[in-house]
Amino acid sequence: xxxxxxxxxxxxxxxxxxxxxxxxxxxxxxxxxxxxxxxxxxxxxxxxxxxxxxxxxxxxxxxxxxxxxxxxxxxxxxxxxxxxxxxxxxxxxxxxxxxxxxxxxxxxxxxxxxxxxxxxxxxxxxxxxxxxxxxxxxxxxxxxxxxxxxx
Numbered sequence: 001x002x003x004x005x006x007x008x009x010x011x012x013x014x015x016x017x018x019x020x021x022x023x024x025x026x027x028x029x030x031x032x033x034x035x036x037x038x039x040x041x042x043x044x045x046x047x048x049x050x051x052x053x054x055x056x057x058x059x060x061x062x063x064x065x066x067x068x069x070x071x072x073x074x075x076x077x078x079x080x081x082x083x084x085x086x087x088x089x090x091x092x093x094x095x096x097x098x099x100x101x102x103x104x105x106x107x108x109x110x111x112x113x114x115x116x117x118x119x120x121x122x123x124x125x126x127x128x129x130x131x132x133x134x135x136x137x138x139x140x141x142x143x144x145x146x147x148x149x150x151x
Contacts (some may be wrong), residue, residue, distance in 0.1 A: 002111045004101025008149055011094040013064035014044075016124055016136055019074075021083040022058055024051040028080045029058060035076045036062070039069040045094065045127045045134055055083075059125055061136060064090055092124060093142040095149070097133045109133055115148050 022028050029048070036043055045061040062070055067090060074086040102108050112133060116123060121144060125136040137145055 002097065002108060002115070002149070004099040004105045004108055005097050006100070007098040009096040009098070010142065010146070011096065012139070012142075014061045014092045014094050014136065015064045015067050015070070016059060016061055016087075016089040016092055017070055018057055018059040018087045018089075019077055020057045020085045020087065021055050021081065022077075023081050024054045024056050029056075031080055032058060032077055033060075035073040036060075036070060039066075039073055041066040041069050041073075045125055045136060047125055047127055061092070061094065061125065064092075089124065091139045092136050093139050095135045095137060095142075095145060097135075097149075098131060100131050102133070103130045112149075116145065119144055119148055121145055121148075 019032055022032070033043060041062050043060045043062055047059045049057045067088060071088060077084050077086060097112065099108070109128070112135070113123070116135070121137060121141045123135050123137060127134045
């Protein structure tokens, strides 16, 4: 197991949603997330790109069984800008690596991504906290990842 990691959890049946070309404004991010919340869909792994030409992309995960509600919400996103597009990608698994030692140990993420890279496992989304790294992988790669990470 990777140094300092004390627990690894897996969350199956996760969909990735990316909203592209959003005019860079907290108000616009709020509108998008409120459209999702109004449909009683839980959002996880929120990740925003750095602004480029005053536009951002916003990616987040939702439960796979909430995709119909999310797709219905995407038409409302275009109220923000006609240039907005939405990509939806289902059939993913979230891996959550947890360890208090990450707070004071360098190289944990590097070790994780070395393992995934050597096995040619693509990562779709990454989020972190002081004691947690979460990665979104295609469901077809999860057994291979489990075997490697549990060594």
